[in-house]
Amino acid sequence: MSTIAPARTIIEGGYVVTVDQHGTEHRTGHVVIEGGRIAAVGAGAAPAELRAGAEVVDATNCLVTPGLVNTHNHLFQWLTRGRAQDAILFDWLTALYPLWSHIDADLTGEGAAGAMAVLARSGCTTVADHHYVFPQGSGDIVGALVATADEIGVRLHATRGSMDLGASQGGLPPDAAVEETDAALRASQEAVERWHDPSPDSRVHIAIAPCSPFSVTGDLLRESAALARTLGVRLHTHASETAEEDAFCAERFGMSPTAYLEGLGWLGDDVWMAHAVHLDDAAVARYAATGTGVAHCPSSNGRLAAGIAPVRTMLDAGVPVGLGVDGAASNESGQLGVEIREAVLMGRLRSGADGMSVRDALRMATAGGARVLGREDAIGALEPGLLADVAVWWIGGVEHAGILDPVAALGLGALPPLRRLLVGGRTVVADDVLVSSDEGRIAERVTAASRALAERASWI
Numbered sequence: 222m223s224t225i226a227p228a229r230t231i232i233e234g235g236y237v238v239t240v241d242q243h244g245t246e247h248r249t250g251h252v253v254i255e256g257g258r259i260a261a262v263g264a265g266a267a268p269a270e271l272r273a274g275a276e277v278v279d280a281t282n283c284l285v286t287p288g289l290v291n292t293h294n295h296l297f298q299w300l301t302r303g304r305a306q307d308a309i310l311f312d313w314l315t316a317l318y319p320l321w322s323h324i325d326a327d328l329t330g331e332g333a334a335g336a337m338a339v340l341a342r343s344g345c346t347t348v349a350d351h352h353y354v355f356p357q358g359s360g361d362i363v364g365a366l367v368a369t370a371d372e373i374g375v376r377l378h379a380t381r382g383s384m385d386l387g388a389s390q391g392g393l394p395p396d397a398a399v400e401e402t403d404a405a406l407r408a409s410q411e412a413v414e415r416w417h418d419p420s421p422d423s424r425v426h427i428a429i430a431p432c433s434p435f436s437v438t439g440d441l442l443r444e445s446a447a448l449a450r451t452l453g454v455r456l457h458t459h460a461s462e463t464a465e466e467d468a469f470c471a472e473r474f475g476m477s478p479t480a481y482l483e484g485l486g487w488l489g490d491d492v493w494m495a496h497a498v499h500l501d502d503a504a505v506a507r508y509a510a511t512g513t514g515v516a517h518c519p520s521s522n523g524r525l526a527a528g529i530a531p532v533r534t535m536l537d538a539g540v541p542v543g544l545g546v547d548g549a550a551s552n553e554s555g556q557l558g559v560e561i562r563e564a565v566l567m568g569r570l571r572s573g574a575d576g577m578s579v580r581d582a583l584r585m586a587t588a589g590g591a592r593v594l595g596r597e598d599a600i601g602a603l604e605p606g607l608l609a610d611v612a613v614w615w616i617g618g619v620e621h622a623g624i625l626d627p628v629a630a631l632g633l634g635a636l637p638p639l640r641r642l643l644v645g646g647r648t649v650v651a652d653d654v655l656v657s658s659d660e661g662r663i664a665e666r667v668t669a670a671s672r673a674l675a676e677r678a679s680w681i
Contacts, residue, residue: 226646227276230254231267232613235280236627239603240287240587244580246628248510252285254609257422257645273542282617283640284627286583287576287602288346288610290590291557293457293495293516293545297324297368299332300671302553310463310525311435314393314677317550322398323677326360331635331670334663336555337373340546343556343636346610346644347590347600348375349516349545351457351495353382353432354398363412367425374649374657376423376610380430380457381412385441390465391437391473402441405431406448413452421599422608423643430457434478435469439485446486447553455491458482461504462496479504479618482537488513493593495545496521497535498528505531505538514593517585519563520554521547530562533572536581541651543590544582558636561586566630579632614639615653 230253231444237250239262253261253271261267267275298321305316329352348370363379364558370377383405386392392399400408405439409429417427429449431437442458449456461467461478470478479500482488490512497515500508504557508515517530537541544560546552561582568577599608614630614637621630631637642650649657 226257228255229271229275229286230278230609230643230646231271231275232278232280232285232611232641233267235283235285235613236581237262237285237603238628240584241604250285252603252611254415254611254643254646257602257609257647259605259609261605275477278613278641280613280640281617284616284631284637285603286344286612286614286615286631287587288601288612288642288644289344289586290360290436290543290594290601291340291345291546292349292493292514292543292590292593293518293547294336294348294350295352295548295550296333296348297321297329297352297354298548298550299336299555299667300328300674301550304550307527309465310393310527311393313525313551316577316646318394318398320674320678321354322356322395323674324354324356324359325338326362326365328670328674329362330365331370331392331666333366333642334372334658335667336549337369337375338658338660338663339555340557341373341375341642341649342639342653342655343558343643344612344614344639344644345557346375346612346649347378347594347596348456349378349380349594351380351382351430353384353430355383356398356401357451363416363427367416370425372658373655374644374647376425376600376644378426378428379416380428382408382430383409383441383445384431384432384436386436386438392439395639399436402438402444405441406444406643409445410448410452413454417454426454426594428455428457433459433466434481435466442482442485442487450491455493457489457493458487458495460494460497461499463525464499467499477504479507483507491595492539495547496527496530498522498530500531500535502534506542508535509538512541514543516545516593517542517564518547518552519560519567520543523563523567524551529567529571532568533576537662541589541592542585543593544586556636557586561632562636579626579628583628609643611641611643613641
């Protein structure tokens with residue numbers, strides 16, 4: 222099947238969940254796509270005058286939603302899954318940093334292909350990646366990510382991450398894995414100037430993303446914030462992920478991660494934080510007041526025993542919250558669609574049976590993620606004028622037969638297969654198969670790259 226977008230595509234006959242501001246749903250509805258954008262959404266069949274020459278996708282027994290938005294990932298980690306299986310974050314990082322210190326652009330691209338293929342097959346149309354390991358001589362890693370996103374067909378919000386606080390300075394990563402502060406800033410600016418596309422139909426955005434308070438100096442955090450605002454791009458980092466991080470900040474800085482980051486210019490509506498598990502009410506209030514976003518990663522938080530984020534509290538306060546897969550080395554599934562169900566379950570464990578509905582979780586995975594990434598005017602909902610990023614989920618099989626509510630089929634049931642996934646009107650997945658690239662060949666590439674990375678680090 223060609224991935225070139227037809228002049229007009231009509232998706233009709235399915236249960237359409239628009240995730241617009243009114244929560245509009247059509248039990249049997251249609252979505253019309255023209256020129257890579259949504260032209261019409263409504264109940265029943267598409268208007269007769271729009272049918273001539275159109276490709277018609279029969280969505281009978283399907284749930285139609287916006288494409289999912291992944292607000293936090295580490296794509297290179299696809300090559301290091303299954304390691305340090307029973308470790309908390311700091312021990313897990315310490316175990317894996319020596320391996321990651323041998324990454325380069327070629328290996329990153331191969332790992333990203335595997336990760337992006339699985340993301341697409343789980344309904345994801347926009348991928349935010351946080352890459353922060355740049356060994357000397359590793360090549361153009363950001364460029365490799367851009368090329369791979371083009372191969373798979375998804376939108377990319379890549380971040381140029383960095384670390385400059387090595388173990389000899391009291392940080393967590395080994396010195397071999399960090400950069401000099403000025404070099405990291407120069408490379409961040411170069412990545413933005415080369416790859417960031419602010420146009421309305423953009424498939425590539427770049428943000429600046431020092432890694433975390435325990436791997437980055439205050440100087441790099443402060444100067445990165447100033448640089449990003451000069452260049453007009455967003456900021457991203459890890460924050461309040463674990464109790465150990467809280468203890469590190471209290472001992473080293475005499476304050477919480479939220480207070481520390483705010484003092485360096487790191488709260489604002491152009492900032493989103495990964496995890497935010499350990500936020501007290503005062504910190505949630507600061508996030509809400511400043512418009513600081515959060516990438517909620519429930520599976521990874523569970524894998525590393527980090528805790529359950531106060532998502533209900535954040536949403537009620539008005540904090541922008543999206544969903545994230547996080548790195549595949551702490552979430553071997555790599556499927557964004559699965560995180561909808563995980564967000565529901567974790568939210569209820571934290572806040573009770575009414576603490577997270579399936580529609581709350583779907584909104585986080587779509588419109589919420591778009592807001593976190595600053596793209597709410599382009600993606601995250603099925604509304605005329607927005608980019609045509611659409612997921613068509615098959616719920617007619619035995620796994621979902623008889624489920625009363627189609628949204629619950631996605632939010633509580635097994636992850637449905639995709640009848641179709643479109644990005645800007647172009648088909649990326651059809652009948653649960655990636656059509657933009659060969660899945661078997663990607664699997665072979667990933668296997669070879671994973672082994673090559675292990676061999677470089679003498680782990681084989």
